[in-house]
Amino acid sequence: MRYDLNNAELAFFDHLSTGAEKIAVELEPATRSLLGIPPDETPDALDQLESAASGDTPEPAQAPASPPQASQNVQGGSGADQVIDQGEQEAHVISEEGRPPELDGEPQADEEDEPLPVPEGVPGRATHGKIFNARRTHPMLLKDVLDRRYGDDWLFWEPETLWWAIRRDFGAVGEITRNKLQAIRTATKSYTPWDDWDTFENCCVAWSDGIPIFGAMQPLTPSQMAFGVQILKQLHPEAPWGHEVAAYEAMVLEESGFVYAPEELFPSAQALINRKDWIVELRDQVDSSWRKLQTMDLSGVDWNADNPVDIHIAKLLVIKTYLEERELMRTGPASVGQIVASATPVSLPVQ
Numbered sequence: 001m002r003y004d005l006n007n008a009e010l011a012f013f014d015h016l017s018t019g020a021e022k023i024a025v026e027l028e029p030a031t032r033s034l035l036g037i038p039p040d041e042t043p044d045a046l047d048q049l050e051s052a053a054s055g056d057t058p059e060p061a062q063a064p065a066s067p068p069q070a071s072q073n074v075q076g077g078s079g080a081d082q083v084i085d086q087g088e089q090e091a092h093v094i095s096e097e098g099r100p101p102e103l104d105g106e107p108q109a110d111e112e113d114e115p116l117p118v119p120e121g122v123p124g125r126a127t128h129g130k131i132f133n134a135r136r137t138h139p140m141l142l143k144d145v146l147d148r149r150y151g152d153d154w155l156f157w158e159p160e161t162l163w164w165a166i167r168r169d170f171g172a173v174g175e176i177t178r179n180k181l182q183a184i185r186t187a188t189k190s191y192t193p194w195d196d197w198d199t200f201e202n203c204c205v206a207w208s209d210g211i212p213i214f215g216a217m218q219p220l221t222p223s224q225m226a227f228g229v230q231i232l233k234q235l236h237p238e239a240p241w242g243h244e245v246a247a248y249e250a251m252v253l254e255e256s257g258f259v260y261a262p263e264e265l266f267p268s269a270q271a272l273i274n275r276k277d278w279i280v281e282l283r284d285q286v287d288s289s290w291r292k293l294q295t296m297d298l299s300g301v302d303w304n305a306d307n308p309v310d311i312h313i314a315k316l317l318v319i320k321t322y323l324e325e326r327e328l329m330r331t332g333p334a335s336v337g338q339i340v341a342s343a344t345p346v347s348l349p350v351q
Contacts, residue, residue, distance in 0.1 A: 195242035204228030
């Protein structure tokens with residue numbers, strides 16, 4: 001194979017063999033551009049190659065400094081030139097502390113976040129701080145407190161922003177509380193919990209003081225399900241109930257032996273339970289008895305464990321009592337104090 005050497009390579013080998021003085025050779029335009037050699041110069045090519053190999057590539061010649069009157073010419077130019085010149089000068093103005101004047105007085109990025117002063121009547125760390133780290137805090141109480149503090153802005157913040165704001169203004173926020181708030185945000189901004197049974201289940205698990213496991217089924221108890229329905233009705237009373245959620249409700253109730261599903265507790269579930277013809281007579285008896293007992297004090301009733309109607313009424317009474325107790329945790333006089341005192345604190349998860 002024959003290889004043709006270029007001018008620089010021939011000169012280099014000639015220099016090695018003869019040790020003669022370096023000769024000037026003509027460099028290719030691309031080589032001149034790479035080495036930064038002006039087109040009108042004819043330097044010693046080997047000197048340029050050696051300096052480039054050692055990393056000492058000569059810098060292009062700089063233009064001579066402008067005469068003093070050049071600045072006067074710029075100032076006398078168009079208005080756009082003056083604005084650009086003025087902007088460049090202002091961009092380099094630094095205060096004595098080494099910061100731009102417009103940033104003077106602002107906190108540094110590494111300063112510790114401190115709670116802002118709380119106006120009178122606005123929830124803060126002293127009045128509501130503990131509810132964000134208590135296990136059984138009512139989800140709507142959390143929403144009420146955040147609405148009073150931040151308006152509805154918190155519904156649209158990134159989760160990291162919301163946790164940071166709560167930690168700053170209220171203190172530690174537990175994992176169970178974070179799940180409750182995420183479920184509230186989901187149900188407030190969409191109708192998905194009314195249409196998708198999986199989302200409905202996850203929201204109810206979170207609101208019932210549990211931790212949803214996404215991708216896994218976590219069947220609810222009738223009381224937990226009724227509690228979730230109650231919260232959804234408070235968030236969007238006008239939202240229609242989809243077939244998937246109605247079927248999920250009917251499944252949970254049938255697994256628990258229910259033949260009657262009051263509409264106010266389990267919307268749209270009764271129509272699916274009615275597909276069993278043999279429950280019609282018992283369902284009507286339970287329906288009639290339940291409506292009559294709504295206004296009565298049932299605390300002293302001696303329930304007959306052998307009577308199917310009494311068994312069903314007792315099941316519904318358990319659900320009703322559970323909902324009343326949970327609602328008291330939100331609106332009653334002990335909604336903050338006693339609930340927090342009786343609740344089990346939840347530590348922040350280790351990341």
